[in-house]
Amino acid sequence: MKNFPHQINQLPRLRRALAVFCRLMDNGEDVSNDGVVGDALARAGVYTFRNPGTRTTDELLRGEHRKPTASQGTRACARDLRRFFILSGFVSETRNAWRVAATARSLLALDERRHTDQIHDIWRQSLLNLELADDTGVSHPYQVLLRLVAEIPGLAKPYSGLCLEARDDTDVEFTRILRLAARNNPTATMEELAGAHMARNSVKILPSIAEQLGDVIDRNARLYISDRIADAMDQIGRTETGRGGIASLVRRPYVPRRRTTGGQRRESGAAQPTTRVYDPDLIGNRINAHEDCLDRLSRLFPRNVEQFHAIYDLLLVSPETVLLVECKTIRNDARIQVRNALGQIFYYEYFDVAPLHPDKRLLRLLLTDIPLPPDLTRFLTNYQVGHVSITETGAVNGTELALTNLRTLGASC
Numbered sequence: 001m002k003n004f005p006h007q008i009n010q011l012p013r014l015r016r017a018l019a020v021f022c023r024l025m026d027n028g029e030d031v032s033n034d035g036v037v038g039d040a041l042a043r044a045g046v047y048t049f050r051n052p053g054t055r056t057t058d059e060l061l062r063g064e065h066r067k068p069t070a071s072q073g074t075r076a077c078a079r080d081l082r083r084f085f086i087l088s089g090f091v092s093e094t095r096n097a098w099r100v101a102a103t104a105r106s107l108l109a110l111d112e113r114r115h116t117d118q119i120h121d122i123w124r125q126s127l128l129n130l131e132l133a134d135d136t137g138v139s140h141p142y143q144v145l146l147r148l149v150a151e152i153p154g155l156a157k158p159y160s161g162l163c164l165e166a167r168d169d170t171d172v173e174f175t176r177i178l179r180l181a182a183r184n185n186p187t188a189t190m191e192e193l194a195g196a197h198m199a200r201n202s203v204k205i206l207p208s209i210a211e212q213l214g215d216v217i218d219r220n221a222r223l224y225i226s227d228r229i230a231d232a233m234d235q236i237g238r239t240e241t242g243r244g245g246i247a248s249l250v251r252r253p254y255v256p257r258r259r260t261t262g263g264q265r266r267e268s269g270a271a272q273p274t275t276r277v278y279d280p281d282l283i284g285n286r287i288n289a290h291e292d293c294l295d296r297l298s299r300l301f302p303r304n305v306e307q308f309h310a311i312y313d314l315l316l317v318s319p320e321t322v323l324l325v326e327c328k329t330i331r332n333d334a335r336i337q338v339r340n341a342l343g344q345i346f347y348y349e350y351f352d353v354a355p356l357h358p359d360k361r362l363l364r365l366l367l368t369d370i371p372l373p374p375d376l377t378r379f380l381t382n383y384q385v386g387h388v389s390i391t392e393t394g395a396v397n398g399t400e401l402a403l404t405n406l407r408t409l410g411a412s413c
Contacts, residue, residue: 001161001164001165001193001198001199002132002134002139002141002164003164004132004141004164004202004205005080005081005083005084005205006080006201006205007077007080007081007084008046008077008080008081009204009209010212011119011123011209011212013046014081014084015107015108015119016044016045016046017041017046017085018085018090018104018107018108019108020040020041020044020046021081021082021085021090021091021100022104022105023040024036024040025099025100026100031082031091031098032082032093032096032098034072034074034075034079035072035074035078036078037078037081037082038072038073038074038076038077038078039061041074041077041078041081042061042064042074043057043061046077046081047073047074047077049064049073061074084205085104087130087131087132088126088127088130089101089103089129089130090103090107090126091104101306102306102318102357103122103125103126103306105359106122106356106357106358107119107122107123109357109358109359110122110355110356110358115355118355118356120214121356122356123209123213124213124215127142127206127210128140130142132164136167136168137167138168138169139166139168139169139173140169141163141164141166141206142163142206142210143169144162144163144166144169144174144177145160145163145207145210145216146210146216146225146229147174148160148162148163148174148177148178148181149216149223149225150225150229150230151178152178152181152182153224153225154219154222154223155181155222155223155224156181156186156221156222157186157203157207157218157221157222157223158186158187158189158190158199158203159180159186159189160202160203160207161190161194161199161203161207162177162180162181162202163202163206164202164206165180165194165202180193187199190202207223214226214228215228215229216229254294254307254308254309254314254315256294256295256298256299286331290327290328290329290369292392293329293367293368293369294313294314294325294327294367296390296394297325297388297390298314300396300406300412300413301316301410302410304318304410305317305409305410306318311348311352312324312325312326312344312348312352312353313325313326313327313367314327314367315353316409317357317360318410320360320361321360321361321362321363321408321409322353322357322360322361322362323363323364323365323405323406323408323409324345324348324349324362324363325366326341326344326345326348326365326366326367327366328341328366328367329368329369330370330372334368334373334376335376337368338366338372338379338380341366342380342383342385345364345366345385349362349364363386363405363408364385364386364405365385365387365388365402365405365406366380366385366386367387367388367389367390368387368388368389369389369390369391370389370391371389372387372389377399381399381401384401385401386398386399386401386403386404386405386406387399387401387402388402388413396413398413
């Protein structure tokens with residue numbers, strides 16, 4: 001069974017811990033130092049001491065420092081949370097330099113009382129993308145957990161820890177996990193697989209967070225998938241309820257879908273993921289032209305610009321700016337497509353983008369595969385929506401507003 005951090009499972013407390021890491025990094029402190037991080041976590045009330053009595057935090061820390069390094073709980077908490085935030089994609093280290101992801105900044109900027117759904121969506125996205133790798137392969141444990149609970153309604157809670165048992169994301173491996181979950185004695189099965197200590201730890205974090213996010217429901221130690229996840233799975237279809245189907249439920253990193261990157265474009269008539277409520281581009285061969293156009297735009301940006309897609313087509317995120325992109329293919333229907341795109345852009349901005357990036361400048365772009373008539377580009381500019389077209393040859397043409405916005409995020413155009 002794969003090892004997973006297991007110190008803290010309450011989302012508000014994890015959020016406070018993330019704030020500690022961000023503050024330390026912003027102040028130039030070394031977050032790879034367990035002592036520095038551990039003390040900061042204790043002073044922020046994230047790490048709590050057993051039997052503190054009337055002693056102050058400084059007194060408790062002095063007592064902790066007298067212990068052998070390996071026995072200091074503050075250091076263990078620091079190591080555990082650092083790994084959790086790295087796995088979640090909130091912090092990263094490159095060449096001894098630590099970096100805070102834009103999603104972490106967004107999570108901390110949101111008000112817990114007013115933006116609960118948006119906060120949950122950030123947590124959900126990070127967990128869906130979270131990978132565990134060892135000698136047996138790479139798996140996505142949160143996706144395995146949701147698949148498992150959806151496949152076995154009333155799953156015995158100890159078996160939720162099987163999400164860490166999966167060696168990879170293949171259907172063959174998931175079938176093996178299902179066979180384990182069919183055994184009569186969950187506790188004995190899990191202890192046989194991982195030992196009593198690791199079996200207990202396996203259910204501490206991910207199942208608990210899934211309940212807090214409302215993705216899984218616990219009824220007398222039996223787990224059921226929530227209506228939200230069940231409805232989304234029904235929309236996607238049974239053939240898509242594996243890793244790819246689960247991942248499409250919320251915002252995820254944008255990856256070009258051309259075959260040259262290892263992915264595959266969808267063929268005409270293939271099942272389409274329902275990540276958009278309405279999109280007239282999902283008709284016949286237009287989906288391939290639509291995706292090719294997005295791929296051409298995506299390649300214009302440097303690697304330090306994060307790229308996501310969800311109900312919207314593409315979102316480019318830099319430290320100070322976000323660019324919301326709606327893509328339309330034009331087939332003698334430019335006015336209809338522009339009209340639809342304008343409504344979508346402002347809807348997505350209000351409900352899906354602005355709440356996640358309250359402190360960033362928000363730019364808007366309509367992307368098409370052929371140029372638009374001048375009256376339509378003037379109409380878009382009037383509403384502060386830039387327009388750019390990228391043809392199959394790679395030719396980029398756009399309004400002054402659009403080209404300025406693209407260059408703001410470092411696009412090569």
